Amino acid sequence: MTLQSKTHTATAQAHPNIAFIKYWGNQDNRLRLPANPSLSMNLGDLRTVTTVTFSADLPGDALTVNEQPVVGPGLERVTTVLDLIRQQAGLELPARIESTNNFPAGAGIASSASAFAALSLAGAAAAGLDLDEASLSRLARRGSGSASRSVPGGFCQWLTGSDESSVAVSIAPPEYWDLRDVIVVVSQEHKAIGSTGGHHLAPTSSLQAARVAGVENRLKLCREALLARDLAALGPVIEEDAVIMHGVMMTSHPPLYYWNAATMTVIHATLQWRSEGIPVYFTIDAGPNVHLICEAADAPTVAARAGQLPGVQQIITSGPGGPVRLL
Ligand code: PMV
Secondary structure, eight states: OGGGTSOEEEEEEEOOEEEEEOOOOEEETTTTEESSOEEEEEBTTOOEEEEEEEOTTOSSOEEEETTEEEOTHHHHHHHHHHHHHHHHHTOOOOEEEEEEESSOTTSSOOOHHHHHHHHHHHHHHHTTOOOOHHHHHHHHHHHOGGGGGGSSSSEEEEOOSSTTTOOEEEEEOGGGOOEEEEEEEOOOOOOSSOHHHHHHHGGGSTTHHHHHHHHHHHHHHHHHHHHTTOHHHHHHHHHHHHHHHHHHHHTSSSOOOOOOHHHHHHHHHHHHHHHTTOOEEEEOOSSSOEEEEEEGGGHHHHHHHHHHSTTOOEEEEEOBOOOOEEO
């Protein structure tokens, strides 16, 4: 087979996403089958671009992120996804993976979603596979659960289910609603326990079962509010869902406290701005940084005010984004 002897390369671009209804905990850690369905918005202004080159000249898989070599667990996760691709393509060649992000490294914005979405498409294309959206979403899921949601475009829902059926689907295109995520960076430190470790701890919290039991209703409300473009209905649901997830994190064994003092400052400020008539709502992933969700027209005001708060290091604003694509 020609692929065994030649060099094959492809480049893909993907956006990270912010979850409105959070994924936390797995039913199956190896397959990354989530404990609950989730819903997110792709962040169109943030991008990961990844080139995969299969070549017989390499001693093994070699990864760089923003031109820095990555070895250890980071590389192993990439190899897991590439092995699935090699298996499907009947390919045995090692790969060089070069990935760059247009958002600052260490800005506390998770790059694993965009990274594994871009890796899945670039890797599949370089291996000569023509995979449909569901197959790519499934593949990306194996690298990072939330990456399944960075494969389709716009606003995406990731379904629970079996290895076969647990994929993300788009429920509205990016142009459906001109929302903004104003990302308030309050720490650039590397997290002691990342999301993979956190998912393993989720079942140790006595609150996880209650969180999961309530997700279906919150997801329904979130989806309806999104389809109705109703921020006053969407906002309270996303805030509640984020706080419930952090309640699970803080009551895990050992507990995970991702918030710092500045996180709390931003939360209180958001409530204050809302009481003054600015429609803005917060959500927080597995870290201390706060994502402020508002309409495009309010984003400059929100960004300016957030930038004045003590402890805030950086503000990054993004609108909705499209699907993963080949470059
Ligand atoms: O995809 P992971 O394993 O990095 O987990 C993401 C977890 C959260 O960001 C906290 C929630 C989510 O749904 O994105």
